[in-house]
Amino acid sequence: MVGRLGLLLFRSIFFSRANYWIGQFFDLLEIFRLNGFPSDAHHYLFNGDFVDRGSWSTEVALLLYAYKWLRPDGFFLNRGNHETDDMNRAYGFEGECRAKYNERVFKLFSESFSALPLATLIGDKFFTLHGGLFSDDNTSLDDIRKLNRHNQRQPGQEGLMMEMLWTDPQPLPGRGPSKRGVGLQFGPDVTKRFCEKNGLEAVIRSHEVRMEGYEVEHDGRCITGIYFVLFYMFFILDDDTNHFDFSLLCT
Numbered sequence: 589m590v591g592r593l594g595l596l597l598f599r600s601i602f603f604s605r606a607n608y609w610i611g612q613f614f615d616l617l618e619i620f621r622l623n624g625f626p627s628d629a630h631h632y633l634f635n636g637d638f639v640d641r642g643s644w645s646t647e648v649a650l651l652l653y654a655y656k657w658l659r660p661d662g663f664f665l666n667r668g669n670h671e672t673d674d675m676n677r678a679y680g681f682e683g684e685c686r687a688k689y690n691e692r693v694f695k696l697f698s699e700s701f702s703a704l705p706l707a708t709l710i711g712d713k714f715f716t717l718h719g720g721l722f723s724d725d726n727t728s729l730d731d732i733r734k735l736n737r738h739n740q741r742q743p744g745q746e747g748l749m750m751e752m753l754w755t756d757p758q759p760l761p762g763r764g765p766s767k768r769g770v771g772l773q774f775g776p777d778v779t780k781r782f783c784e785k786n787g788l789e790a791v792i793r794s795h796e797v798r799m800e801g802y803e804v805e806h807d808g809r810c811i812t813g814i815y816f817v818l819f820y821m822f823f824i825l826d827d828d829t830n831h832f833d834f835s836l837l838c839t
């Protein structure tokens with residue numbers, strides 16, 4: 589399973605590397621052209637950070653939303669740390685909305701971002717989210733399900749939502765300070781305990797660039813995948829050969 593994901597990731601990233609300067613919206617169309625447009629045979633999960641890079645973010649977000657609307661059971665979006673007000677103010681998406689549309693459009697996007705799932709479970713075994721794991725070993729999938737993201741809206745400086753959007757893995761056991769100054773780093777023992785406690789095979793996350801496009805760490809239990817420029821990671825599950833159940837956490 590992990591190998592299959594890896595292969596698909598590599599195939600897609602190989603392409604995006606050669607074309608990342610074209611612009612993210614056209615990269616997205618090219619991904620669909622190469623790998624198959626969303627259909628019964630091609631399910632997609634985009635793992636956050638859709639906006640803020642380049643000047644085509646509104647088009648990207650609207651296309652992703654349109655596909656979600658068209659194919660609610662076969663097209664999935666997780667929130668990234670860039671789908672937040674603070675980041676949009678600093679990295680350009682708010683300005684893009686104002687330049688192309690108006691303030692109200694940014695507010696509508698902001699509200700829609702706060703409604704995006706923070707994680708998706710694939711087949712009950714693969715916990716997929718943008719950032720990573722938690723400061724507290726007792727955090728469970730049920731705690732995540734109980735999180736009311738519609739009330740909270742923005743991640744703030746601490747807590748489950750912030751950690752899910754911001755944390756990174758580290759090779760050393762235990763936890764360490766974040767190199768970003770936001771969140772923390774979690775070691776292989778943290779990942780192992782979380783997976784065992786919650787009956788998971790692995791954590792799939794994005795949020796960082798890996799030179800080979802993706803990397804499997806923490807004894808195979810933590811997979812970081814990226815998509816250059818915009819999509820830190822996406823992968824494709826093909827119903828012709830495998831069937832996966834997606835369930836959204838914190839729905």
Ligand SMILES: [Mn+2]
Pocket residue numbers: 637668669670718794795796820
């Ligand atoms: Mn990120």
